[in-house]
Amino acid sequence: MSSEMNEALQALATERNISVDTLYSALAEALTTAYKKQPDALGFAWVSIDTETFEIRVFAQEVDEDGEPYGEEFDVTPDDFGRIAATTTRQVMTQRIREAEREQKYEEYAGREGDIVTGIIQQSDSRYTLLDLGRVEALLPQSEQVNYERPEPGDRVKAYIVEVRRTAKGPQIVVSRTHPGLIKRLFELEVPEIAEGVVEIKACAREPGHRTKIAVWSNDQNVDPVGSCVGARGARVRMVVTELKGEKIDIVPFSDDPADFVMKALQPAKVKEVRIDFEKRVADVIVPDFQLSLAIGKEGQNARLATRLTGFRVDIRSESDVAEQEAYERTYANDSYADGEWIVSAEGEQLWKPADGSAPMTIAEWEEMQNRDSPPELEAAELAQELEIELVEEAVEEVLDAEIAEAIEEVTELIAELEVDEEEAELDEIAALSDPDADSATSDTAPEA
DSSP states (O other): OHHHHHHHHHHHHHTTTTTTTHHHHHHHHHHHHHHHHHHTSSSSEEEEEEETTTOOOEEEEOTTSSSSSEEEEEEOOOOOOOOHHHHHHHHHHHHHHHHHHHHHHHHHHHHHHTTTEEEEEEEESSEEEEOOOOOSSSEEEEGSOOOOOOOOOTTTEHHHHHEEEEETTTTEEEEEESSSSHHHHHHHHHHHHHHHEEEEEEEEEEETTTEEEEEEESSSSSSSHHHHHHHHHGGGHHHHHHTTSSSHHHEEEEOOOOOOOOOHHTSSSSSSSEEOOOOOOTTEEOGGGGGGHHHHGGGGHHHHHHHHSSSSSEEEEHHHHHHHHHHHHHSSOHHHHHHHHHHETTOOOEEEETTTTOOOOOOHHHHHEEEEEEEHHHHHHHHHHHHHHHHHHHHHHHHHHHHHHHHHHHHHHHHHHHHHHHHHHHHHHHHHHHOOOOHHHHHHHHHHH
């Protein structure tokens, strides 16, 4: 009998994947419960089972007024305890075995939050989908499913374990197909460098079913993190995309420089400049005009993903918008339109109404306030500009005066030369008139010579 019972318990333990000690403990508790249902049962009693001979004995102790046991233990096994045990043990044993199986299943999955599992879809409705993981079933709520995916019974899918709950009916495993952690786990399966820790996924931003951005970093200078994740001809990333039913994945290199990281996070758009405000956690991004729509993305998707990936709110502007704004600020930097508004009084007079609720003021009072409120730096700049203009005017006048004086001197010299030439001509003419024979004599002697 003992060998048959031992063999039966061994077979049961192997079938249920439960230890034999657990079954003996459950059997002892079941027999103790059966004994305490007897009319003459003692309050403090327990059952002992000899695992070699399978002999079952009941022992008990006396209790005092406070319910505490005292004295030596003694044997109180009933004569017909074997028949009683046979009729009451089966139900209790079945219940304890189920509890042991539930506890074992819970312990198996309790530490696996954040892990990835593969299951077969059993059934699906408007509330949730059941996945068969083998020994247990996982719950895939509708909120954790991708909108356009239509799971069919029998399909094999991978899911991310979000939570493992302990319930009276056993462990309840909640899985997700939309969690960003699913992307990281899928890349760990496809990219050995990530599994080994050479390449790290620093950040991940996802819009399930549409697009995902991940930032990767390499701990080895000889390993390209982006190339490792893409694989030869895109083989590695293609496997992940196939598992996600065609969801697009952008892989960008991680950078410790926030401005550089924001610039890379907006790929494939080309960014000209990034201005970071660390206090407000805002990144002002300037892109060429023809890259504006690409940087923003369809319905702002690219900008949203870059914001989640970097942790900075990304404001994207084109070069022309920035130039217009800077020109406007330079032109109207001293205007205070935002501090109030112009109104017309009942008498038809134009007044300035400050935004702080104070009394309206006339145009003359407003101009006086503007002059009074102008910053000293601006006044100094205006004075410097005026002084510079005066110096330039004086320099121009000096140059003009020098040029005019030089021109007058040249004209005077030219006039003097002309007057000398005229005087010589007059003297020659007078000499010719006073000695008429000189020319004839000269002409007569010329042939002889």
